[in-house]
Amino acid sequence: MKQSELIGKIILLLTIQLLVVLPLPAQSKAAQIDSLMRYCYENGVFNGAVLVAKGGEVLYKNAFGYADPESQTPLETGSQFYLASVSKQFTTAAILLLQER
Numbered sequence: 001m002k003q004s005e006l007i008g009k010i011i012l013l014l015t016i017q018l019l020v021v022l023p024l025p026a027q028s029k030a031a032q033i034d035s036l037m038r039y040c041y042e043n044g045v046f047n048g049a050v051l052v053a054k055g056g057e058v059l060y061k062n063a064f065g066y067a068d069p070e071s072q073t074p075l076e077t078g079s080q081f082y083l084a085s086v087s088k089q090f091t092t093a094a095i096l097l098l099q100e101r
Helices: 002-021 025-042 086-100
Strands: 048-056 057-064 066-068
Touching: 002 025, 002 086, 025 057, 025 066
Parallel strands: none
Antiparallel strands: 048 057
16 A cells, blocks of 8 residues: 555545544534545545444444445445555554544
């Protein structure tokens, strides 16, 4: 993964986190997250599934793009992904965020 792609994904994750913690109605948050994710998908920055939850309540859940681009099988919110070593970066970011709190 290129460094610029990684930075873009980190910024995307931080933006979503910021939208979740801002004091806005849940519907407004979901609409803002949806708008951001659609923009990212339409501009080739994101292809995947998103689940945003706070306090056990699901605020936003959607999937963008294809599970298999060749057969054009669309992604679903229940689609499975092979994360391999990529999960280590997300785990590290989550631990650092928890440490700050």
